[in-house]
Amino acid sequence: MFSYYFNLALRSFRRDKALTALMVLAIALGIGACMTTLTVFRILSGDPIPTKSDRLFYVQMDAGGKQGFVPGEEPADQLTRFDSEALLREKRGLRQTMTTGGFVKISPEREGQVPFTTDARYATADFFAMFEVPMLYGSGWSHADDENRARTVVLSKEVNERLFGGANSVGQRVVLDRTEFTVAGVMDYWRPTPRFYDMTTDRFSESEGVFVPFSTSRDLNLDRQGNIDCWGDTGGDSTGPNAPCAWIQYWVELESASQAGAYRDYLANYSEQQRAAGRFERPTNVRLRNVMELLEHFRVVPNDVVMQLWLGFGFLLVCLVNTIGLLLAKFLRRGSEIGVRRALGASRRAIFAQCLVEAGTVGLFGGVLGLGLALLGLWGVRQQPASYASLAHLDGWMLLLTFVLALVASVLAGVLPAWRAMQVTPAMQLKSQ
Amino acid sequence: MEIRPILSTLRRHKTAAALIVLEIALTCAIICNSLFMISDRITQVFETSGIAEKELLRLQIVSIGNDAEQDARTRADLAALRAIPGVKAATVLNQVPFGWSSWNSGIRLKQEDERPMLNATTYLADEQFVDTLGVNIVAGRNFTADEYREATDLLNRIGNDDSVPVALITRALAERMFPGEDPIGKEFYAWSESPTRVIGVMEHLVRPNTLGGPSAREYTIVFPLRTHYNLGGNYLVRTDPERRQEVMEQAKQVLRAGGNDRILMEENSLTMEEMRSKFHSGSRSMAWLLGVVCVALMLITALGIIGLASFWVQQRTKQIGVRRALGATRGQILRYFQTENFILASIGIAIGMLLAFAINQVLMGKYDTARLPLYYLPTGALMLWGLGQLAVYAPARRAASIPPATATRSA
Numbered sequence: 001m002f003s004y005y006f007n008l009a010l011r012s013f014r015r016d017k018a019l020t021a022l023m024v025l026a027i028a029l030g031i032g033a034c035m036t037t038l039t040v041f042r043i044l045s046g047d048p049i050p051t052k053s054d055r056l057f058y059v060q061m062d063a064g065g066k067q068g069f070v071p072g073e074e075p076a077d078q079l080t081r082f083d084s085e086a087l088l089r090e091k092r093g094l095r096q097t098m099t100t101g102g103f104v105k106i107s108p109e110r111e112g113q114v115p116f117t118t119d120a121r122y123a124t125a126d127f128f129a130m131f132e133v134p135m136l137y138g139s140g141w142s143h144a145d146d147e148n149r150a151r152t153v154v155l156s157k158e159v160n161e162r163l164f165g166g167a168n169s170v171g172q173r174v175v176l177d178r179t180e181f182t183v184a185g186v187m188d189y190w191r192p193t194p195r196f197y198d199m200t201t202d203r204f205s206e207s208e209g210v211f212v213p214f215s216t217s218r219d220l221n222l223d224r225q226g227n228i229d230c231w232g233d234t235g236g237d238s239t240g241p242n243a244p245c246a247w248i249q250y251w252v253e254l255e256s257a258s259q260a261g262a263y264r265d266y267l268a269n270y271s272e273q274q275r276a277a278g279r280f281e282r283p284t285n286v287r288l289r290n291v292m293e294l295l296e297h298f299r300v301v302p303n304d305v306v307m308q309l310w311l312g313f314g315f316l317l318v319c320l321v322n323t324i325g326l327l328l329a330k331f332l333r334r335g336s337e338i339g340v341r342r343a344l345g346a347s348r349r350a351i352f353a354q355c356l357v358e359a360g361t362v363g364l365f366g367g368v369l370g371l372g373l374a375l376l377g378l379w380g381v382r383q384q385p386a387s388y389a390s391l392a393h394l395d396g397w398m399l400l401l402t403f404v405l406a407l408v409a410s411v412l413a414g415v416l417p418a419w420r421a422m423q424v425t426p427a428m429q430l431k432s433q
Numbered sequence: 434m435e436i437r438p439i440l441s442t443l444r445r446h447k448t449a450a451a452l453i454v455l456e457i458a459l460t461c462a463i464i465c466n467s468l469f470m471i472s473d474r475i476t477q478v479f480e481t482s483g484i485a486e487k488e489l490l491r492l493q494i495v496s497i498g499n500d501a502e503q504d505a506r507t508r509a510d511l512a513a514l515r516a517i518p519g520v521k522a523a524t525v526l527n528q529v530p531f532g533w534s535s536w537n538s539g540i541r542l543k544q545e546d547e548r549p550m551l552n553a554t555t556y557l558a559d560e561q562f563v564d565t566l567g568v569n570i571v572a573g574r575n576f577t578a579d580e581y582r583e584a585t586d587l588l589n590r591i592g593n594d595d596s597v598p599v600a601l602i603t604r605a606l607a608e609r610m611f612p613g614e615d616p617i618g619k620e621f622y623a624w625s626e627s628p629t630r631v632i633g634v635m636e637h638l639v640r641p642n643t644l645g646g647p648s649a650r651e652y653t654i655v656f657p658l659r660t661h662y663n664l665g666g667n668y669l670v671r672t673d674p675e676r677r678q679e680v681m682e683q684a685k686q687v688l689r690a691g692g693n694d695r696i697l698m699e700e701n702s703l704t705m706e707e708m709r710s711k712f713h714s715g716s717r718s719m720a721w722l723l724g725v726v727c728v729a730l731m732l733i734t735a736l737g738i739i740g741l742a743s744f745w746v747q748q749r750t751k752q753i754g755v756r757r758a759l760g761a762t763r764g765q766i767l768r769y770f771q772t773e774n775f776i777l778a779s780i781g782i783a784i785g786m787l788l789a790f791a792i793n794q795v796l797m798g799k800y801d802t803a804r805l806p807l808y809y810l811p812t813g814a815l816m817l818w819g820l821g822q823l824a825v826y827a828p829a830r831r832a833a834s835i836p837p838a839t840a841t842r843s844a
Contacts, residue, residue, distance in 0.1 A: 019740060022736050022740060025736075026733050026736070026737075029729055029733065033726065033729075067547055067548075068539070068547060068548045068549065069547070070548070103495075105495065105496075105497040105498070105696055107497060115497055115693075115696050116696065117495060117696055117698065177497055177498040177499075178497055178498035178694075179498070221499060223495075235590060236588055236589040236590040303800045303801075304715065304719050306800065307470075307796070307800060308719075308722065311463070311467070311723070311726055314459065314463050315463070315726060315729070315730060317459060318456060318459045318460055318463070318730055318733060318734065319733055321452055321455050321456045321459065321737075322456055322733050322734070322736070322737035324452055325449060325452040325453065325456065325737050325740065325741050326737065326740045326741070328448060328449055328452065328741075329449070329740055329741055329743075329744035332744070332748075333744060333747065333748075384714070384715075384718055385711065385714045385715070386715065416448070420448065
């Protein structure tokens, strides 16, 4: 029966080419717009580390001065160096790391290469295991390296290509800001999206080119990058161990999500102690957010992208209303044909089914064309200067969703017209002939 | 024109009529909001920066490792840059308009204020800052030679003096800080516990980024503090617009000649025009996108109207024939369909306006959009009325050309 209806649908398309083309075009435009915006949204709002995003927590506490205090306000976005180092020493989580963004200059020693700059990340040893950084060669550095301010470095795959032609460079020398470092490891391509571990710099950019122990970066006074928020007298050194400045991202990995309560109590306790010691002047105000909560809190998806998503769905809705109208016109115009079929014994249910198959067929064609438009739309997105632009690709699930959406939308659009079509009374139609 | 027969016909075609109304309403609502967003983006793209954009070049350079001679080398760099033929002025500064990276500070009006009243960006200026950027001072004066200090001394607390006695501020900031008063001679507190006095007001000078939203775009302060190239690494060079390329090449050579222990950041060494264009590229593409969606929506709606109107004309062929046979003119038939469309469009627009406001309310609550100004509603309404009339014209013409003889034929 289905193939017969399908056949009828194709015949009907051939009879009314303009109207059919119009419907297919409307569905295609709607699907194309919707899938383009949905794909971008999905990429930007995804879980960057699904295996443990519920066990990784970002720590915030209010270390600010009395001046400017507003009860109920969120604590600072980042931690001070003093508090980060204190929490790190106490090691209350399974793993923990303090990290911040930086910027280094590399002087290649190979013939004919010129010095270049790259973004850097200063972190402590657990960073690599916590964030499941894939390693091509070697590994991260050790806790002892952190303590000894070791001149050790982990390179990104890209920087390793540039310096060593992609060879295993573990143990090799690299000169960063005129200081010799030894390569501890080389990362495989790693680009968590969003780049959740630092919310203060570009959230969708590539991960950094080199990774250096935090202690080493301070020892050598390497350039810092990202937000820094100071409140008291910094004495001229805003990155010193006791400076009243928040600029460190502190992460802790717990064994299970359920330990968050206990860790939060520990933080509150720490905060109380600091207040008692006179370091903190504000009431205890701590936050412990897991990865997805953090992304939500920092509204990581740009407003424009959310707005575009709504626009895409709004557009699809208009296209669907349009299709309902056109299908209605199409079916009712064939009133006499339907009358004849009814008179020859077709049940109302059969007419309904036939009309829905025809609507679904429109959706199928619309989906194919819409897929093309979505690919075109995503190509357009990739031409944008935004840092996430290069990620805008359709994956298998979104491909499937395109057709499901097109079919569901068009069948839904067909329900009302099909309902009206099956109400056609055969007698009236036959008489008017 | 009799409206009653139209209404009674529409009553018998409730579903189709409702669909057209719904489509027009949705389109109207989306278009009103989109137009509003487009105009907002266009305002951003065409904002006044307050600087001589067409004459400025930015060069960024960083040292490999720490540079003990950074102050002396900065002076040497500037002297070399200013000596390039065609260069009108050159300056070093901590941050650049449209450069994103910025220095910001809370501003208090009284020393004892618990909370800063606002957050302003701070440019650190040397003697050629005003001349290079082309900032227009509309009240008061520029800094005098004895007012400049080395930024390094202050930042590193050399001499234990962190005071900045004088500053320039923008007119927008002056109006916010001292509404209705003459800002010259007024004092505020920013970096230190000693006051800073306003000595001059600049017509415009934007922040390097959009921190604080559109209202804070020109909350800008300039301090007379000479920086060095390692504080942001920014040199700005002013020249004639047509000599920019040639001067850029020479400036790059001059800086490279200053020693190979520094890296010239090629990708950040651009004309101010290029920087501005990059800065606004997001707004520009959003405006284009919204524009394309609006056009596509109108197109779809128009085609929908054409489709349904054609169907109605076909359905009513006989009825029209009878009316023609009874003496109705072609014009009357034409106007019948045009009026019908006008009525449907009007209902759709009315609903669409309510919907537009509802959408705007949601956007205001969630995405800090401004309130939709009322004049967008008549604009949207006119567009949809026009669209409806345009779309219905062809089917209505076809209806009008139905010969009266049709009435006498049986089918």
